[in-house]
Amino acid sequence: MATVKDVAKLAGVSTATVSRALANPEMVSPTTRQKVEKAASEVGYSPNGLARSLRKSESKTIVVVLPNIDSTFFSDVVHGIEALAHKHGYKLLIGDAGNESSRLRSYFELFESKQVDGVLSLSSNVPESMIINSAGEVKLPIVIAGEYFSDIPVPTVHIDNHYSAKKGVEYLIMMGHYKIACITGKRSTPVYNARVNGHTETMKKWKIPVTDEYIMEGDLSFIAGYNLGKQLLSLPNKPSAIVCHSDEAAIGVLKIAREMNIPVPSELSVIGFDNLAMSEYCVPELTTIHQPRQLIGETSMKLLLDILSGKKPNPEMTLPTQLIVRESSCPPPIDQRLQIDL
Amino acid sequence: MATVKDVAKLAGVSTATVSRALANPEMVSPTTRQKVEKAASEVGYSPNGLARSLRKSESKTIVVVLPNIDSTFFSDVVHGIEALAHKHGYKLLIGDAGNESSRLRSYFELFESKQVDGVLSLSSNVPESMIINSAGEVKLPIVIAGEYFSDIPVPTVHIDNHYSAKKGVEYLIMMGHYKIACITGKRSTPVYNARVNGHTETMKKWKIPVTDEYIMEGDLSFIAGYNLGKQLLSLPNKPSAIVCHSDEAAIGVLKIAREMNIPVPSELSVIGFDNLAMSEYCVPELTTIHQPRQLIGETSMKLLLDILSGKKPNPEMTLPTQLIVRESSCPPPIDQRLQIDL
DNA sequence: CTGAAAGCGCTTACAG
DNA sequence: CTGAAAGCGCTTACAG
Numbered sequence: 001m002a003t004v005k006d007v008a009k010l011a012g013v014s015t016a017t018v019s020r021a022l023a024n025p026e027m028v029s030p031t032t033r034q035k036v037e038k039a040a041s042e043v044g045y046s047p048n049g050l051a052r053s054l055r056k057s058e059s060k061t062i063v064v065v066l067p068n069i070d071s072t073f074f075s076d077v078v079h080g081i082e083a084l085a086h087k088h089g090y091k092l093l094i095g096d097a098g099n100e101s102s103r104l105r106s107y108f109e110l111f112e113s114k115q116v117d118g119v120l121s122l123s124s125n126v127p128e129s130m131i132i133n134s135a136g137e138v139k140l141p142i143v144i145a146g147e148y149f150s151d152i153p154v155p156t157v158h159i160d161n162h163y164s165a166k167k168g169v170e171y172l173i174m175m176g177h178y179k180i181a182c183i184t185g186k187r188s189t190p191v192y193n194a195r196v197n198g199h200t201e202t203m204k205k206w207k208i209p210v211t212d213e214y215i216m217e218g219d220l221s222f223i224a225g226y227n228l229g230k231q232l233l234s235l236p237n238k239p240s241a242i243v244c245h246s247d248e249a250a251i252g253v254l255k256i257a258r259e260m261n262i263p264v265p266s267e268l269s270v271i272g273f274d275n276l277a278m279s280e281y282c283v284p285e286l287t288t289i290h291q292p293r294q295l296i297g298e299t300s301m302k303l304l305l306d307i308l309s310g311k312k313p314n315p316e317m318t319l320p321t322q323l324i325v326r327e328s329s330c331p332p333p334i335d336q337r338l339q340i341d342l
Numbered sequence: 343m344a345t346v347k348d349v350a351k352l353a354g355v356s357t358a359t360v361s362r363a364l365a366n367p368e369m370v371s372p373t374t375r376q377k378v379e380k381a382a383s384e385v386g387y388s389p390n391g392l393a394r395s396l397r398k399s400e401s402k403t404i405v406v407v408l409p410n411i412d413s414t415f416f417s418d419v420v421h422g423i424e425a426l427a428h429k430h431g432y433k434l435l436i437g438d439a440g441n442e443s444s445r446l447r448s449y450f451e452l453f454e455s456k457q458v459d460g461v462l463s464l465s466s467n468v469p470e471s472m473i474i475n476s477a478g479e480v481k482l483p484i485v486i487a488g489e490y491f492s493d494i495p496v497p498t499v500h501i502d503n504h505y506s507a508k509k510g511v512e513y514l515i516m517m518g519h520y521k522i523a524c525i526t527g528k529r530s531t532p533v534y535n536a537r538v539n540g541h542t543e544t545m546k547k548w549k550i551p552v553t554d555e556y557i558m559e560g561d562l563s564f565i566a567g568y569n570l571g572k573q574l575l576s577l578p579n580k581p582s583a584i585v586c587h588s589d590e591a592a593i594g595v596l597k598i599a600r601e602m603n604i605p606v607p608s609e610l611s612v613i614g615f616d617n618l619a620m621s622e623y624c625v626p627e628l629t630t631i632h633q634p635r636q637l638i639g640e641t642s643m644k645l646l647l648d649i650l651s652g653k654k655p656n657p658e659m660t661l662p663t664q665l666i667v668r669e670s671s672c673p674p675p676i677d678q679r680l681q682i683d684l
Numbered sequence: 685c686t687g688a689a690a691g692c693g694c695t696t697a698c699a700g
Numbered sequence: 701c702t703g704a705a706a707g708c709g710c711t712t713a714c715a716g
Binding site for chain 1: 388401412438
């Protein structure tokens, strides 16, 4: 591999000049620049990024940490991040944690080992010690997108999960539903905890009793929706509506409902969450809560760029969601409608 | 940030000893090792990966190049790669090219700039000059997975696209179909070219005329399937079966068929390709061609490890596919069956 | 505008 | 088992 030295020798200048001619052409005379450029291409020179980063103490690279690469949810977020990152000269590396905390750690270690300048985490499942030093301060340029930590003061971009869940439930109540079940993710995660609270508090606000057996917890995959949906629909007092906290789980519910000959939406309303592309392609088309995924990506990258350039970032940003009504929801059968005492 | 120097000073040894104690504990005395370990944790030492890679001329990192991060197709392939990579001490970086060739290039440049030791490309859309030197030799450790180059002798892991397409078409012909259309990807891509050839050659083998208007080319997304399906189903002589070269496109066809009140499968058989998780969750469930995605990932990583360790890799590996029959296909209406002259 | 020199933080023959 | 020294390939104050 050719190095600055080889170029310098061939061009008859010092390595300092080679470096300048290539990185800051305006710092050398036009003649020199041409000599260097010619020599560089002649020896097939390509700068060693490691050496450069080591010397400059910056890699112009940030790592995007994905909890797992399976979900198509993340791809739009990544698109949003990419758009901004490349505009500002940052390279993007994507780290798939595959839901393993050891791998999650390894991506955070890329910062400690100086291979990346910052971290954009789409996972909140990170040990505090990786983020906070003993003095309780955030010790690296990091932004959390789509998730949040309960206590740690890390800049965060997210939707209002509590409010979004509430909107979905209220929509169902307005149509007369009261037997409203819920398929959610790990409740130890703040995101799902907030959504479940939004769900139950809305029920209570309307004086609708909340049964524990209506709240199901899983990994929000197709198969989880299918299995948990089956349990819900096998209940003696089965729900007239199921709110799922992912579109995939909702599509799983659609499948089991079909197998059990429960027509959707006439006897069962199903609501998803995310508004993935596929939610328009299932049968029936899915009513769901839209998340502005690309915007989440852009906004979080913007925050990270602020931090990287020494600005105090906005500590928290909440982005709007939207209820998208499609075919999978309607008022419940007449005998199962909510009686509101006036 | 603490460096070897800081640790050395605190432990009262040389930096060489610190380096040895941490990387090759068996090279130093137990007493020394403990002193160093204690000092390292006391100053919060974390090695600078850049400096190490620069010195050792290896990064123990490989980059996986994705044509785009949108498709859930790649996630299983990545899982397969990860499994093997981590076992062998390699870190994985995922590069999303977002279908832009300039970004694709940038990931290949990570090798030139010594930031990765090798490239595992799930895209074949790479300029030859990035891979082949002027002498016509492959100039970097690289394996192509799932795709292939026409001429360049790069180690490649793929399925038999021609044969797989043929199996799908034969299955339809066996049931009596002869009006068999096809929705495929860019035919300039070897993969889709092979599939279309498999399709048309099988038709010809059975003396079934191939109409150009039955072969549709697009990006194989949901929406492409929907739009191209609409064109096909609006033809005066519309097909009784549509073979799609992706599950997403097939699901798009399912949607337009429903909108046009064409029952699947009784009046229209639809076949997908890939066997993504969602192909079991659409209505009707999709008949499709299974690709061993995880195996593609593992096998290609194995090849890359061979190359990295100086072994001559297997130049080409073909992995088996499988026709998965579900609900979206059946014999055509009785008046549209193939008359085979005996 | 240009060059000599130092230094980023490691690792590793070499010598003892 | 350990240390002094060189060197991986860059960049950048400093001096001219």
